[in-house]
Amino acid sequence: MNGPHDLGGQMGFGPVAPEKDEPYFHAEWEKRALGITLSCGAFGAWNIDESRHARENIPPADYLAASYYEIWIRGIDKLLERHGFATRAELLSGHAQQAGAVPKRVLKAEMVPGVLAKGGPCDRPAKTAPLFAVGETVKTKNFNPVTHTRLPRYARARTGMVEAVQGAFVFPDDNAHGRGENPQWLYTIVFDGEEIWGEGADPTLTVSIDAWESYLEPA
Amino acid sequence: MRDHDDEHDHSHACGHDHDNHYSDMQARVKALETLLTEKGLIDPAAIDAIVETYETKVGPRNGAHVVARAWSDPDFTDWLKRDATAAISSLGYTGRQGEHMRAVFNTAETHNLVVCTLCSCYPWSVLGLPPVWYKAPAYRSRAVIDPRGVLAEFGLTLPEDKKIRVWDSTAELRYLVIPERPEGTEGMDEQTLAGLVSRDAMIGTAVARKPESAT
Numbered sequence: 424m425n426g427p428h429d430l431g432g433q434m435g436f437g438p439v440a441p442e443k444d445e446p447y448f449h450a451e452w453e454k455r456a457l458g459i460t461l462s463c464g465a466f467g468a469w470n471i472d473e474s475r476h477a478r479e480n481i482p483p484a485d486y487l488a489a490s491y492y493e494i495w496i497r498g499i500d501k502l503l504e505r506h507g508f509a510t511r512a513e514l515l516s517g518h519a520q521q522a523g524a525v526p527k528r529v530l531k532a533e534m535v536p537g538v539l540a541k542g543g544p545c546d547r548p549a550k551t552a553p554l555f556a557v558g559e560t561v562k563t564k565n566f567n568p569v570t571h572t573r574l575p576r577y578a579r580a581r582t583g584m585v586e587a588v589q590g591a592f593v594f595p596d597d598n599a600h601g602r603g604e605n606p607q608w609l610y611t612i613v614f615d616g617e618e619i620w621g622e623g624a625d626p627t628l629t630v631s632i633d634a635w636e637s638y639l640e641p642a
Numbered sequence: 643m644r645d646h647d648d649e650h651d652h653s654h655a656c657g658h659d660h661d662n663h664y665s666d667m668q669a670r671v672k673a674l675e676t677l678l679t680e681k682g683l684i685d686p687a688a689i690d691a692i693v694e695t696y697e698t699k700v701g702p703r704n705g706a707h708v709v710a711r712a713w714s715d716p717d718f719t720d721w722l723k724r725d726a727t728a729a730i731s732s733l734g735y736t737g738r739q740g741e742h743m744r745a746v747f748n749t750a751e752t753h754n755l756v757v758c759t760l761c762s763c764y765p766w767s768v769l770g771l772p773p774v775w776y777k778a779p780a781y782r783s784r785a786v787i788d789p790r791g792v793l794a795e796f797g798l799t800l801p802e803d804k805k806i807r808v809w810d811s812t813a814e815l816r817y818l819v820i821p822e823r824p825e826g827t828e829g830m831d832e833q834t835l836a837g838l839v840s841r842d843a844m845i846g847t848a849v850a851r852k853p854e855s856a857t
Contacts, residue, residue: 431759432787441847445773447697452671457771458689459675459697461738464681474757475761491762491777493667495676505796508683517673519680532687539695541739545814554674573812577786585655589742592814610812620697620787630786633813635833 424476424569425576427483427623432577432620442474456492460499465538466526468506471545476571477501547606549591551555553636559585562632563612573597574638578611578630583614586631594635608636660739701856702841704735705818709844710835712745713823723747726818730768740767740816746809747820748849754803754819755793755846757785758811765816769841775844786810796847819843819848 430436448454464474477498479486485571505511507524530538536558555561565580566572591606598604616628678684708730712719721729726743730736743765746754753810758764762777776780789806793799800806809817821843827835830853842848 428760430779430783431757433779433783436778436783439775439784440778441775441793441796441842442776447771448693449774450668452668454693455675455689455712456667457673458692459678459684460686461692463678463686468667470777487779490667493773496667496671505679509677514674515679517676519677526683528681529685530832531685532691534687535691535695538738539692539700540737540738542741544741546742556694557849573760575810575812577759578810589815592742595813598813609815610779611815618726625788625790625806627803628789628808629805630810632810633815635813639819 424479424518424570425457425567426477427480427481428475431574431575447469452622455491456496456637460495461539462530463499463503463508465528465530465562465636467528468508468524468526470591470593470598471543472571473601474498475504475564475595476599477505479571519562545593546590547593549606549608551608553588553610553640554587555585555607555608555641557585557588560614561585561610561639562642563638564640568596569598570594572638574631574634576630577612578612578634581614581618583612583631584614585610587611589633592635594633594637598635610634610636610639612639615617651683654672664686671857693840694773696766698768702768702844703836704733704738704770705765705841705844706740706836706839707832708735708745708818709839709850710832712820713805713835714832719820722820730818731774737767739763740765741770742815743818745818745820746814747808748822748846749804750822752807752848753800753849754815755785755789755806755808756811756818756819757782759783759786760810760812763811763816765818767816768818769844773841793847798848821844821848824850824852826853 478494481497498512502509513520513562562582563579564641589609592609593604597630611631611636613629613631615625644811677688683856712722722745726745730743737815759782762772764772789808824838838851840848843850
């Protein structure tokens with residue numbers, strides 16, 4: 424979706440503000456927000472793509488005014504309610520009022536090292552041969568779905584080159600919406616800066632994205 | 643395992659993105675943790691364990707070790723180029739947000755820079771949790787359109803003829819920049835070499851430090 428998250432090439436946000444010796448967390452609540460988000464992810468009720476979509480659906484003015492962990496908390500609230508783990512009233516009150524959905528698992532402290540070390544690999548066996556080959560010129564499609572996609576706006580309807588075939592991966596556009604993992608081939612596509620940004624582009628710039636097969640067509 | 647990016651010696655306007663709504667968020671997150679604990683859905687001790695992991699165990703020194711090994715061992719470099727996930731795993735760095743790794747190598751001709759314009763994808767297993775600026779709109783919006791301007795804000799000015807390659811992490815591949823090995827480091831052991839590699843050098847917003855004797 425063309426949400427506030429799709430930031431590539433937007434202007435007006437001012438300079439980057441690196442912070443000398445930045446701490447990992449700037450407030451105690453940020454630590455809890457990280458831990459709550461990862462713990463709820465372990466329920467097995469939603470996947471990373473649905474989680475990303477919940478965040479990108481935050482209204483633009485709110486999204487852009489929020490710190491990153493605040494965006495996470497807004498996303499978690501939505502997912503907990505959608506999947507029946509908490510009601511709106513419970514989320515507002517901060518206390519349990521009724522039984523809710525039962526998760527596949529509850530993350531206990533002793534499980535944490537194993538779960539973090541394992542992660543959640545997203546590569547899957549492919550059922551077809553890749554449609555495109557390294558070195559081939561391709562064009563990204565022009566589409567504007569209201570649903571989740573990982574093809575950024577700046578890279579739509581652009582001509583680039585297949586630099587690598589990365590294997591087959593879960594297709595986020597389907598997986599975010601409960602339509603299954605439907606793995607597709609994933610390609611690294613490289614574009615000249617001028618193809619994307621046109622007049623005035625840095626002549627030394629190339630930008631690449633990792634694009635699923637259905638984002639692409641022969642040039 | 644804190645990272646010290648001491649090549650950053652510049653001032654900037656204040657107004658960080660992270661200082662919004664502190665007190666509101668403190669209350670909101672506390673309420674959420676209380677609710678989920680009452681419902682038996684989370685274990686507060688698990689949250690402690692997660693935080694401890696990312697504060698003390700998983701950080702940029704993991705990545706610096708990978709870089710130092712790459713600088714020291716041509717076979718390891720070849721392995722990183724062929725299959726970064728396996729090569730990095732061999733050093734014990736695996737897991738969340740590092741399931742699928744790719745190493746990209748700076749050369750005399752090309753400088754690499756990593757961003758996620760769509761969220762904040764970042765190689766947690768080798769760099770730990772990302773800094774605020776990496777997740778903030780200013781970086782995510784401009785890294786792809788004005789990387790030289792962004793690098794200048796980090797105090798890094800590249801030669802005009804140096805090519806810039808930006809990697810937008812739009813899928814589940816996580817990128818690790820392998821900076822160029824500085825001159826004057828011949829014969830250094832891995833641990834000393836790793837000390838020259840900052841977190842920012844592995845994102846591409848800095849280069850590796852020269853050894854002190856050479857500066």
